[in-house]
Amino acid sequence: MFLNENMVYNQFIDGVFTSSSNRESWINYNPANNQSLGEVYRANHEDIEAAVDSSEKAFHVWKIKTGAERGRVLLKAASILRSRLEEIAILEMQDVGKPISEALAVDIISAADALEYFGGMAATIHGEFVDLKNAFGYTRPEPLGVCAGIGAWNYPIQIAAWKAAPALACGNAMIFKSSELTPATSIELAKAFMEAGAPAGLFNVVHGDGRVGGMLVDHPRIAKISLTGSVATGKKILSSAATHLKKVTLELGGKSPLIIFEDADITSAVSAALLANFYTQGEVCSNGTRVFVQRSIYNSFLQQLKERTEKIKLGDPSDPDTQMGALISKAHMEKVIQFIEAGKSSGATLLTGGFQPEKDFKGRDIKSGNFIAPTIFTDCDDTMEICRQEIFGPVLCILCFDSEEEVIERANDTPFGLAAGVFTNDIKRGHRVIHQLQAGTCWINNYNITPIELPFGGNKQSGQGRENSLAAIQYYTQLKSVYVELGNVESPY
Numbered sequence: 001m002f003l004n005e006n007m008v009y010n011q012f013i014d015g016v017f018t019s020s021s022n023r024e025s026w027i028n029y030n031p032a033n034n035q036s037l038g039e040v041y042r043a044n045h046e047d048i049e050a051a052v053d054s055s056e057k058a059f060h061v062w063k064i065k066t067g068a069e070r071g072r073v074l075l076k077a078a079s080i081l082r083s084r085l086e087e088i089a090i091l092e093m094q095d096v097g098k099p100i101s102e103a104l105a106v107d108i109i110s111a112a113d114a115l116e117y118f119g120g121m122a123a124t125i126h127g128e129f130v131d132l133k134n135a136f137g138y139t140r141p142e143p144l145g146v147c148a149g150i151g152a153w154n155y156p157i158q159i160a161a162w163k164a165a166p167a168l169a170c171g172n173a174m175i176f177k178s179s180e181l182t183p184a185t186s187i188e189l190a191k192a193f194m195e196a197g198a199p200a201g202l203f204n205v206v207h208g209d210g211r212v213g214g215m216l217v218d219h220p221r222i223a224k225i226s227l228t229g230s231v232a233t234g235k236k237i238l239s240s241a242a243t244h245l246k247k248v249t250l251e252l253g254g255k256s257p258l259i260i261f262e263d264a265d266i267t268s269a270v271s272a273a274l275l276a277n278f279y280t281q282g283e284v285c286s287n288g289t290r291v292f293v294q295r296s297i298y299n300s301f302l303q304q305l306k307e308r309t310e311k312i313k314l315g316d317p318s319d320p321d322t323q324m325g326a327l328i329s330k331a332h333m334e335k336v337i338q339f340i341e342a343g344k345s346s347g348a349t350l351l352t353g354g355f356q357p358e359k360d361f362k363g364r365d366i367k368s369g370n371f372i373a374p375t376i377f378t379d380c381d382d383t384m385e386i387c388r389q390e391i392f393g394p395v396l397c398i399l400c401f402d403s404e405e406e407v408i409e410r411a412n413d414t415p416f417g418l419a420a421g422v423f424t425n426d427i428k429r430g431h432r433v434i435h436q437l438q439a440g441t442c443w444i445n446n447y448n449i450t451p452i453e454l455p456f457g458g459n460k461q462s463g464q465g466r467e468n469s470l471a472a473i474q475y476y477t478q479l480k481s482v483y484v485e486l487g488n489v490e491s492p493y
């Protein structure tokens with residue numbers, strides 16, 4: 001099922017691939033077996049200049065198109081992605097290590113959803129009319145210019161599309177830097193835009209690590225940066241962007257609480273806890289990794305959770321039956337193992353998992369991949385490192401609580417504020433608790449559902465700005481106010 005082995009990943013600028021000569025390179029590894037998928041070439045200063053020149057040129061063509069014209073290109077790009085679903089899903093599966101079933105059901109579909117949502121909305125973006133007696137005013141939401149998107153590695157094409165769709169719908173151009181670990185599918189998005197009739201340069205793709213991201217952040221002709229990444233990178237970008245007073249959207253990490261009250265539907269709550277920790281091998285920013293369970297249901301909840309966790313089919317991501325794949329890199333796997341060791345030595349009880357499996361669920365050898373069994377710690381307390389730091393791997397921490405007031409205070413005791421979930425059948429309690437949780441994206445009786453129609457983003461150190469929904473428009477436009485006089489100019493002079 002593996003396609004495109006030994007690919008060459010070059011920059012995609014002005015509708016064409018650059019050459020690979022005179023550029024540093026590195027190997028892109030398949031997380032499932034650590035074999036090479038190909039060589040990635042890092043953008044140099046000339047590439048960044050060429051990308052900015054080309055995006056500026058495209059911006060001047062694109063910004064004068066009507067919203068309906070822009071929308072048609074986005075809608076066509078969406079249908080191209082849908083028609084190439086399987087091919088792009090395989091690229092994503094190989095690049096990220098996630099199961100093919102996930103890539104087929106979520107990643108590419110979610111990218112297409114974003115293009116359709118903002119494609120449909122493009123013609124409706126409008127300002128306001130203000131009656132001022134002998135005058136009137138109106139506002140124009142105008143595009144910002146060339147925007148830069150910088151992506152994380154866990155949902156590469158989804159992240160690229162969640163940034164590109166609103167940016168382009170509003171009349172901007174975008175230069176996208178994929179994560180150095182997942183260069184494949186942002187290029188597929190760029191090709192879809194070209195095929196859909198976008199001007200060359202409207203969506204350019206460059207490759208590289210933080211140094212290339214830094215070149216974009218520091219570039220004087222780039223108007224806005226949208227990052228999906230860690231809190232540490234968010235802080236660096238915000239401080240560099242401040243020197244240019246650049247607009248910045250930050251979608252960062254979290255350590256989100258999932259609170260299960262005793263009156264909840266336990267089977268659904270267990271399903272949500274599993275999805276909130278083990279989907280995409282636990283590499284999801286909004287994961288509910290601190291699972292607070294009310295004391296009276298603690299034992300029955302744990303029993304179901306353990307049984308169902310141990311049935312998760314971990315293994316070869318290309319097998320359609322696989323439910324959990326490989327972590328993005330050896331280095332990241334080592335980091336997750338260190339957290340597991342820290343959990344054990346801090347006194348938490350390892351309920352299940354915590355090891356590197358050598359065989360997958362069909363008995364295939366997976367020693368060469370970055371696999372960690374789904375892991376659950378019980379007897380956790382709020383001060384343990386595993387309960388405070390974002391692990392970004394398949395590690396679930398169970399915390400026991402007694403009262404509503406207590407759990408709200410404990411859930412909020414974190415510098416992060418990305419997401420939160422509450423399970424209860426008491427409708428009043430559900431809303432009352434959610435309203436007090438310090439998080440930007442919340443769920444009652446579900447977890448990690450992110451429809452394009454709802455804003456997504458974090459509070460506190462988990463970020464600023466929002467992606468998706470109508471809310472995204474304000475982050476890719478700037479308002480111009482126009483006053484129009486209908487009478488004479490009155491002057492004291």
Ligand code: NAD
Nearest residue numbers: 151152153178179209210213214229230233251252253285
């Ligand atoms: P990361 O911060 O290491 O890297 C993210 C991106 O920033 C990469 O493309 C990287 O090359 C670039 N980068 C790194 N340093 C930079 C710098 N100084 N200037 C400019 N760019 C720089 O994060 P990661 O390891 O790729 O992704 C995991 C993190 O992303 C986790 O913390 C996760 O929670 C977060 N994440 C957040 C969301 C969200 O929507 N809130 C979604 C996915 C992932």
